Amino acid sequence: MELSSLGVRLSDEMIVVGMIFIAAFLLIQSFLVPAFGENRQVQKRLKKRLRAISDEAHQGSISLVRRKYLRELGPLERALESLPGMERVERLVEQAGKETPAYRVVLTSVCLGGMAGVAGLYLLPLPMALLLGLAVAAFPFLRLTRARSRRLARFEEQLPDALIVMARALRAGHPFSDAMHLVAEEMAEPIAGEFRTTFMEINYGGEVRNAMLGLLRRVQSVTVMIFVTSVLIQKETGGNLAELLDGLAAVVRDRFRFHRKVRTLSAQGRMAAWILSLLPFVLAGVLSLVSPNFLPMLTQDPMGRQLVVAAFVMVIIGILWMRKIVRIEV
Incomplete structure (x- = not known):
């Protein structure tokens, strides 16, 4: 009985963690990116144009940036740079204006994620420790992405x-x-x-x-x-x-001036979206502290679980709807 109750409690915790992760991910993707960013159609056209010219550009001589970059690396570093996926990481580093080799970014990500995952195993259940390791491993790439956006x-x-x-x-x-x-x-x-x-x-x-x-x-x-x-x-x-x-x-x-105006006018909507989306999770956390036996009565009942799932689906729909309202495509 104790093992079954422990398994139910862990499954409930994983469901809650998964809900919070999905909601936070959608909020970050929807309301932390620039409000005046390029719309999807423009981004598709830009990527199509870049793909069309990439073969033509690569047929010419290698760029000075790439030539200098390879010349300063040793044999082992060049071997690491030739691994699959390193070219995309190198492009991200270059666009962010950094000079860190791509293989160092990947090694840093693997080391940070591994240490965070091992440390989480002593404090958290296995799935949560894995999520913690993945989140910490993504930090170097998120930092480069943010630097690229600012640049x-x-x-x-x-x-x-x-x-x-x-x-x-x-x-x-x-x-x-x-x-x-x-x-x-x-x-x-x-x-x-x-x-x-x-x-x-x-x-x-x-x-x-x-x-x-x-x-x-x-x-x-x-x-x-x-x-x-x-x-x-x-x-x-x-x-x-x-x-x-x-x-x-x-x-x-004129376009940049209009973008700033759009960002200013949509600031209130973005703040309202954050508050309304995080309010159910904050309220659940407060109730779990004030009355620990309140939420288990809801999650242990089949009807209560269905209500929780329905509420979470409505939260996701609300986030997507507010994103549609706030993100003005210019």
């Missing part, structure tokens, strides 16, 4: 000023590569580093097309895609590139 937001904020600087340099008679070098010298990171890398690839004999596609591959943004496409079309067909960059800078600046 991309900062890059897009600097892009209008960079385009204006380039347009003025072109009007003064400078070639396109020198205009990019002027941006790299006059502006701050991260746009200075990306333009400097692109300028070096062009200046050391690389093709403008491959260098610009490399910039788009490192900074995956719709505004950067428009900038790269405009430059490539102008190189093939001709035209007034300075005037084109001025117009693009005005459009990007």
Whole structure:
């Protein structure tokens, strides 16, 4: 009897933990990402465009970033970098603006997850210890993803000023590569580093097309895609590139201003979504502390379990519905 009651209690705990995990995951995905992010259709078009140009870009010479990166690694490190999946991790590190080798990120994730899982075995049941290990193992990747998002937001904020600087340099008679070098010298990171890398690839004999596609591959943004496409079309067909960059800078600046306004107007809705979604779990925690015998009466009864499942389904539907309301696709 004691073993059966212990098994029921552990199953109840796992159900509650699973519910909290699913709700928290949906809340983070729905309301912690930028409210003015690209909509799904735009993201699909951007990914399709990147896939279309990836083969073409890889057919050219290897980029200076990749060449320098491989040259500084030892034989063992190169072997680790050749493992499956390391290329995606390396791309994430590069987009985040970090210089940590990809294999170190993976090893750090495995070590942290393993230590957290082993420590959790002494304090928690096996499933909860596994969840704890996976959550801790994902921390390095979540940190890189957050750094990439911040770097991309900062890059897009600097892009209008960079385009204006380039347009003025072109009007003064400078070639396109020198205009990019002027941006790299006059502006701050991260746009200075990306333009400097692109300028070096062009200046050391690389093709403008491959260098610009490399910039788009490192900074995956719709505004950067428009900038790269405009430059490539102008190189093939001709035209007034300075005037084109001025117009693009005005459009990007107005778009960024509108995004901030949308984020401000949707802040109240996001806060309401967090409060309404977490309120049932907070109330259950308070009741379990105040009256420990209250919740077991609900979970041990078959009808009570059905009510708990129905309430959780309604919470998930509410999160998805509020996400649809709050996330304004621009």
